[in-house]
Amino acid sequence: MTQSQRSQLSRIVIIGASLAGATAAIALRDQGYQGELTLIGEESQLPYERPPLSKALLLGERDEPDWVADEATYAEKGISLRLGTMATRIDRDRKVVVASRHEYPYDKLLITTGSSARRLDVHGSELDGLLTLRTLEESLALRERFTDGANVVIVGAGWIGCEAAAAARQRGANVTVVEPRSQPLLLVLGEQIGATFAALHRDHGVDLRLGTGVKGFAGQGTASAVLIKGGHSIPADTILIGVGAAPNIALADAAGLDLADGGITVDATLRSSDPDIYAAGDVAAHDHPKYRHRVRVEHWANAKDQGLHVAGNLLGAEAPYQLRPFFFSDQYDLGCEYRGFADPAKDRLVVRGDLASREFTAFWLRDGGVAAALNVNQWDDGDILQDLVDSGRPVSDKELVSS
Numbered sequence: 001m002t003q004s005q006r007s008q009l010s011r012i013v014i015i016g017a018s019l020a021g022a023t024a025a026i027a028l029r030d031q032g033y034q035g036e037l038t039l040i041g042e043e044s045q046l047p048y049e050r051p052p053l054s055k056a057l058l059l060g061e062r063d064e065p066d067w068v069a070d071e072a073t074y075a076e077k078g079i080s081l082r083l084g085t086m087a088t089r090i091d092r093d094r095k096v097v098v099a100s101r102h103e104y105p106y107d108k109l110l111i112t113t114g115s116s117a118r119r120l121d122v123h124g125s126e127l128d129g130l131l132t133l134r135t136l137e138e139s140l141a142l143r144e145r146f147t148d149g150a151n152v153v154i155v156g157a158g159w160i161g162c163e164a165a166a167a168a169r170q171r172g173a174n175v176t177v178v179e180p181r182s183q184p185l186l187l188v189l190g191e192q193i194g195a196t197f198a199a200l201h202r203d204h205g206v207d208l209r210l211g212t213g214v215k216g217f218a219g220q221g222t223a224s225a226v227l228i229k230g231g232h233s234i235p236a237d238t239i240l241i242g243v244g245a246a247p248n249i250a251l252a253d254a255a256g257l258d259l260a261d262g263g264i265t266v267d268a269t270l271r272s273s274d275p276d277i278y279a280a281g282d283v284a285a286h287d288h289p290k291y292r293h294r295v296r297v298e299h300w301a302n303a304k305d306q307g308l309h310v311a312g313n314l315l316g317a318e319a320p321y322q323l324r325p326f327f328f329s330d331q332y333d334l335g336c337e338y339r340g341f342a343d344p345a346k347d348r349l350v351v352r353g354d355l356a357s358r359e360f361t362a363f364w365l366r367d368g369g370v371a372a373a374l375n376v377n378q379w380d381d382g383d384i385l386q387d388l389v390d391s392g393r394p395v396s397d398k399e400l401v402s403s
């Protein structure tokens with residue numbers, strides 16, 4: 001974009017006021033954008049970060065999430081917040097966003113609508129009381145129910161299910177986790193590392209039912225039991241459905257933008273099939289230059305980094321986004337970080353340290369280099385692991401296990 005094109009850019013609208021959207025808005029101002037800037041968000045709170053919702057907040061250690069910025073910052077930076085406002089249509093011909101009967105004209109539009117918690121479509125799914133964990137309200141409501149002696153059933157042993165199980169146990173609830181796959185976190189970590197997380201939860205008293213699908217829910221108006229395959233029923237005071245997230249693509253779909261991998265198709269610079277519309281965060285299916293294939297990442301760091309990056313491109317930089325995924329989790333006294341992108345069903349696992357003591361680093365190798373690394377309760381080698389993953393340089397098993 002030339003200087004004169006840049007000075008004609010006078011209206012930027014962002015749909016989705018969470019980590020990616022709010023980070024982009026602030027970065028636009030920090031990078032010198034002086035035109036109108038509107039951030040439209042369905043939720044009524046200021047933009048916040050979600051990781052504490054399944055950790056410190058759910059444990060009752062704090063009452064507020066991490067805010068992306070305080071209210072004064074948005075005012076100082078001239079960011080018009082339209083909170084509690086659902087965008088209902090993008091009119092690409094007229095270049096306007098429609099929300100709450102208002103029209104917001106744009107020169108450039110950024111979509112950061114993120115994801116919503118998935119629901120199950122089984123017998124009894126229409127009953128009340130099938131809770132999900134995505135928003136601040138949901139986290140606060142859930143922790144009220146995670147009380148001493150309460151019977152909590154969690155459907156799904158992904159990251160949210162595992163972290164919620166840990167919080168519920170630490171608050172004294174009886175916890176059953178029902179997971180159709182053979183291990184928790186199987187698709188990300190594979191059989192062997194998944195088994196260490198299974199042992200972690202069992203050691204903390206979770207009744208972990210692996211290889212167990214949910215057939216339905218039973219109850220009078222409100223679900224009070226989870227029906228599992230084989231005809232058994234697990235009574236529950238609280239049922240949490242933790243079966244993953246679905247990207248919020250309805251607006252983009254209705255506007256005719258290209259979609260891929262469940263998200264909005266964006267090129268390496270995060271630009272969609274419409275040159276005036278970009279997407280970032282959970283919703284963006286990104287043509288990652290380092291992987292040479294499309295990647296859609298549902299992680300905190302990706303939303304923050306893409307939000308920051310896309311601001312420059314909205315202002316004309318046209319720079320590819322190249323960072324590798326990064327993720328962290330805390331469960332009981334286990335903390336871990338995952339860097340990179342591996343397929344545990346195909347990539348070869350090498351472990352340094354002791355799985356049983358839960359102090360180890362797992363490496364997944366592809367083509368002789370490290371595709372991904374997971375450090376568990378080991379914190380000194382973050383930069384080394386990042387370098388191994390970023391460079392993909394050839395590495396021997398001996399170097400990995402002895403370094």
Ligand SMILES: Cc1cc2nc3c(=O)[nH]c(=O)nc-3n(C[C@H](O)[C@H](O)[C@H](O)COP(=O)(O)OP(=O)(O)OC[C@H]3O[C@@H](n4cnc5c(N)ncnc54)[C@H](O)[C@@H]3O)c2cc1C
Nearest residue numbers: 016018019020042050051087114115281282298299300303
């Ligand atoms: C409980 C929980 C714990 C997590 N813990 C971790 C963790 O430990 N580590 C990690 O790396 N990641 C974690 N994540 C994932 C991380 O929080 C997400 O990747 C991140 O929030 C994505 O940010 P985003 O801005 O792309 O989208 P989102 O955070 O999903 O925000 C999208 C926003 O857009 C709004 N919106 C959607 N449609 C519209 C519309 N039409 N009009 C207006 N507004 C709209 C939504 O209401 C929402 O506020 C966690 C997620 C959850 C739910």
